[in-house]
Amino acid sequence: MIGRDTEFDACAADALTLEVSAKAIIADGVCQLTLREPGGHRLPDWTPGSHIDVILPGDRVRQYSLCGDRWDPLIYQIAVLREADGRGGSLYIHDELHVGDRLRTGGPRTNFALVPAERYLFIAGGIGITPLLPMIHQTQVLGVEWSLLYGGRSARSMAFLPQLSYYGDRVTTWPQDEKGLLELPTAFAAQPAGTKVYCCGPAPLLAAVEEIGADWPKGSIRIERFIPKTAHAPVRDDPFEVHLQRSNVTVTVPPGTSVLDAVTTAGVTVLSSCRQGICGTCEIPVISGTPDHRDSLLNDDERARGDCMLVCVSRACSNRLVLDL
Amino acid sequence: MSKAHDMSTEAPTAPQPSMNDDPFSHDILENPDDFHRRLRDAGPLVYLSRHDVYAMGRYEQVHAALRDWQSFESAAGVGLSNFRYEKPWRPPSLLLETNPPHHDAARAVLSPILSMRALRGLRDGWFADAEHLVDEIADRGPLDAVTDIAQVFPLRVFPDAVGISEDCRENLLAYGDHVFNAFGPSNDLVAKGMSRIAAISSWVNSQCARDSLATTLPDGHPTFGAQIWAAADRGDITYQQAPMIVRSLLSAGVDTTVHSIAALLYVFAANHDQWDRLRANPSLARVAFDEAVRLESPVQTFFRTATRSIRVGDATVPDGKKILMFLGSANRDPRAWTQPDRFDLTRDPSGHVGFGMGIHQCIGQHVARLEAEALVTAMVKRFRRIELIDTPRRHHNNTLRAWESLPIALTT
Numbered sequence: 001m002i003g004r005d006t007e008f009d010a011c012a013a014d015a016l017t018l019e020v021s022a023k024a025i026i027a028d029g030v031c032q033l034t035l036r037e038p039g040g041h042r043l044p045d046w047t048p049g050s051h052i053d054v055i056l057p058g059d060r061v062r063q064y065s066l067c068g069d070r071w072d073p074l075i076y077q078i079a080v081l082r083e084a085d086g087r088g089g090s091l092y093i094h095d096e097l098h099v100g101d102r103l104r105t106g107g108p109r110t111n112f113a114l115v116p117a118e119r120y121l122f123i124a125g126g127i128g129i130t131p132l133l134p135m136i137h138q139t140q141v142l143g144v145e146w147s148l149l150y151g152g153r154s155a156r157s158m159a160f161l162p163q164l165s166y167y168g169d170r171v172t173t174w175p176q177d178e179k180g181l182l183e184l185p186t187a188f189a190a191q192p193a194g195t196k197v198y199c200c201g202p203a204p205l206l207a208a209v210e211e212i213g214a215d216w217p218k219g220s221i222r223i224e225r226f227i228p229k230t231a232h233a234p235v236r237d238d239p240f241e242v243h244l245q246r247s248n249v250t251v252t253v254p255p256g257t258s259v260l261d262a263v264t265t266a267g268v269t270v271l272s273s274c275r276q277g278i279c280g281t282c283e284i285p286v287i288s289g290t291p292d293h294r295d296s297l298l299n300d301d302e303r304a305r306g307d308c309m310l311v312c313v314s315r316a317c318s319n320r321l322v323l324d325l
Numbered sequence: 326m327s328k329a330h331d332m333s334t335e336a337p338t339a340p341q342p343s344m345n346d347d348p349f350s351h352d353i354l355e356n357p358d359d360f361h362r363r364l365r366d367a368g369p370l371v372y373l374s375r376h377d378v379y380a381m382g383r384y385e386q387v388h389a390a391l392r393d394w395q396s397f398e399s400a401a402g403v404g405l406s407n408f409r410y411e412k413p414w415r416p417p418s419l420l421l422e423t424n425p426p427h428h429d430a431a432r433a434v435l436s437p438i439l440s441m442r443a444l445r446g447l448r449d450g451w452f453a454d455a456e457h458l459v460d461e462i463a464d465r466g467p468l469d470a471v472t473d474i475a476q477v478f479p480l481r482v483f484p485d486a487v488g489i490s491e492d493c494r495e496n497l498l499a500y501g502d503h504v505f506n507a508f509g510p511s512n513d514l515v516a517k518g519m520s521r522i523a524a525i526s527s528w529v530n531s532q533c534a535r536d537s538l539a540t541t542l543p544d545g546h547p548t549f550g551a552q553i554w555a556a557a558d559r560g561d562i563t564y565q566q567a568p569m570i571v572r573s574l575l576s577a578g579v580d581t582t583v584h585s586i587a588a589l590l591y592v593f594a595a596n597h598d599q600w601d602r603l604r605a606n607p608s609l610a611r612v613a614f615d616e617a618v619r620l621e622s623p624v625q626t627f628f629r630t631a632t633r634s635i636r637v638g639d640a641t642v643p644d645g646k647k648i649l650m651f652l653g654s655a656n657r658d659p660r661a662w663t664q665p666d667r668f669d670l671t672r673d674p675s676g677h678v679g680f681g682m683g684i685h686q687c688i689g690q691h692v693a694r695l696e697a698e699a700l701v702t703a704m705v706k707r708f709r710r711i712e713l714i715d716t717p718r719r720h721h722n723n724t725l726r727a728w729e730s731l732p733i734a735l736t737t
Contacts, residue, residue, distance in 0.1 A: 219560025272675040
């Protein structure tokens with residue numbers, strides 16, 4: 001086969017394996033991780049509100065919002081709240097993960113895109129500040145009016161207060177131990193028509209925001225809801241089998257090799273382009289088996305359906321995938 | 326230099342390669358191969374004195390720079406005209422001629438509408454339409470592959486999918502031709518379109534209005550146009566943005582596909598062994614189309630603008646200067662491709678930059694592939710050979726590599 005001689009500078013072998021390049025405690029119980037591609041390559045682009053999947057040892061998948069600067073293509077930043085009674089992912093990150101360690105990741109993708117508005121009201125509860133930080137930066141760039149209502153257990157537990165103080169009275173901080181619960185009705189009542197509300201935080205806060213905004217115009221209230229994927233099949237780090245039904249070829253995909261490369265090596269050409277799970281060129285229908293989606297393109301419904309996958313980055317949860325190829 | 330971010334801000338250490346050629350001259354538009362070769366050989370970054378712009382002709386730099394939107398911006402226009410200093414001839418595209426964050430909402434709305442998953446609903450209809458077209462041309466004798474096939478099929482299925490009425494669709498060809506000429510200098514090609522462009526622009530803009538657009542296709546699928554306006558109802562874009570996004574489909578989705586399909590038919594007419602290979606394995610249709618897009622690069626060039634002083638190899642592009650990305654040259658760069666001038670269905674053309682790369686990569690690429698796949702699949706089932714029966718003639722456009730006429734005979 002003749003083809004390209006040069007390799008893409010995208011890292012495509014096993015979705016994205018990133019290296020922890022910095023780790024810092026930025027508030028009580030909150031640590032910030034800076035992640036980079038080990039070769040120093042560009043990372044896939046993202047938009048405010050995006051999150052990445054982080055695959056932790058024991059094949060646990062956790063989702064964290066990107067809270068850094070998209071104008072820096074070389075790093076991702078996430079902030080992780082230590083949840084002692086959580087499912088163990090945050091404890092691992094806080095207690096066992098070190099600078100120089102590597103993590104497999106998926107995405108970035110978003111269910112929480114910043115859409116045009118005449119004004120924004122951002123409402124953060126605790127660690128829910130993370131997706132809102134890049135939104136606030138972007139809103140500044142766009143020159144649109146905004147305000148932030150930021151609640152937390154105590155000022156010491158609230159991350160990014162120094163950065164936010166730069167914005168002056170656009171930011172209202174609301175430590176619960178000093179001021180009690182957020183006064184949402186007051187915040188909502190102060191908003192002119194054309195405002196869009198972006199809220200991220202604990203479930204009761206999201207529910208309260210949705211209730212108060214129930215009679216606002218369609219699309220005005222936007223919330224980020226992370227639902228733990230309890231039914232998610234475990235991520236595997238061993239080989240799996242891919243059968244190409246139309247070509248009647250079966251290939252084994254070892255760890256560190258993409259489905260795309262395994263299939264191409266077996267002599268079946270699959271068109272691809274970005275090799276980062278972004279452009280969608282290598283989307284292939286899945287006939288059976290459970291894909292492990294790592295792309296930036298499919299939404300939650302499409303993922304749950306499991307009837308197609310982007311073979312440049314996505315893999316398998318099941319022992320075998322049958323593809324319409 | 327292997328990565329965009331290696332393009333540093335240090336001072337140059339060697340004299341900058343420079344060329345005096347006008348890439349928009351008729352000689353080069355007729356056949357750019359020799360110019361592209363000299364451009365690539367001159368260096369990774371070359372100054373084009375005629376237009377006071379910089380140029381990249383090698384795959385590595387073009388690919389890297391297209392992805393590096395932070396350093397090479399689009400909002401100053403992707404043509405020669407620099408929007409930092411000059412007023413654009415039409416309101417800038419929300420997709421093509423914007424940077425993040427202004428670019429985000431339009432891209433986020435359009436991307437799922439034109440995704441491969443969404444297009445699966447159109448597939449059967451387009452394959453049937455292609456069969457009809459093949460029925461119509463099968464016994465007609467000598468044909469022009471441009472006017473009888475390459476223009477006909479996209480103008481039938483794509484405006485239908487957008488929701489555009491049947492009347493005056495040929496305006497879309499003239500509009501697209503002018504839009505792509507206008508990315509170049511104000512030469513005779515731009516002048517040629519000026520007399521009609523006001524009327525045609527006004528027609529195009531009127532087609533983008535909500536009440537001009539059909540809401541559903543005959544089979545009940547919502548049209549692209551209706552889905553764009555529905556996104557405004559959801560608040561994902563504004564009502565001012567919706568018609569502009571429809572306009573993007575009409576600007577960028579017709580001429581490009583017409584010329585891509587013409588390119589595909591030409592390379593098959595010129596390479597009978599590859600047509601035989603496709604007949605033996607029709608599932609290569611998609612690969613064939615991308616290989617044709619790589620080889621012929623229907624969109625030859627786009628400009629970017631340096632957001633800072635950027636060093637590329639030993640040369641430097643100053644802040645605010647335009648850089649012309651030669652997609653067609655990158656796609657034939659022997660540093661990146663084996664036997665780059667050969668049309669070869671055993672090649673994996675993945676990674677070509679014929680659709681661009683990065684956040685501004687052609688959002689309609691899956692639409693173009695499906696149109697081409699439908700058409701060529703119908704043709705390969707019916708015809709043993711595509712034969713050139715007279716000298717083909719190039720159509721000159723400042724941005725597009727195109728055919729005016731491809732006289733062919735189809736052998737059943």
